[in-house]
Amino acid sequence: MEPANVNNVNTRRARRPREVHYQGKFIRAVSEDGWEWVERTNAAGAVVIVPITAQGEVVLIEQYRIPLHARVIELPAGLAGDAAGDEDESLLAAARRELLEETGFEADRWEYLTEGPSSAGLATEVFALYLARDARRVAPGGGDSAEEIAVHVVPHAELEPWLERRRAEGAMIDPKVFAGLYFALTRGALNQSH
DSSP states (O other): OOOSOTTOOOOOSOOOOOEEEEEOSSEEEEEETTEEEEEESSOSEEEEEEEEETTSEEEEEEEEETTTTEEEEEOOEEEESOSTTOTTOOHHHHHHHHHHHHHSEEOSEEEEEEEEESSTTTBOOEEEEEEEEEEEEOSOOOOSTTOOOEEEEEEGGGHHHHHHHHHHTTOEEOTHHHHHHHHHHHTTSSOTTO
């Protein structure tokens, strides 16, 4: 099952008109009924990818996130429809593009897993989570010209201590990493031999 439009927020009650407080290049800050939040203005959706190699390795990225002033260990992710001329880009096409761009990996076996809010109290953004099986390196990765992404390929059996070491060294760990591992395990992408 593919999401129809992961950023279409379902409303269940009558609402007062929202007020726009700030409009930037990529986001706007709005309020309604005393609640403030942000919305993306430049994308049709968001994707997060759980890349697993045939050898049972998990492909992660690390980048410095200016809002947190910290390095963050994450799953590859990005926006759909955020480039001029590609406003109708599908979520799966965006996932494939982002995986290659950020990590240098490709995968032929893709599975839509779920969708959910990235930060339900702060933003309207909803992301689609995809599993990329048998991921293989075909390019260096590292992101686009505005990004400095380090790629980590970690054997599943070593992942927990590796993440703890990175945390002890000061990196933050995005909890979506753990959600992605849950799906990889329950969908059989990582078995006990890995």
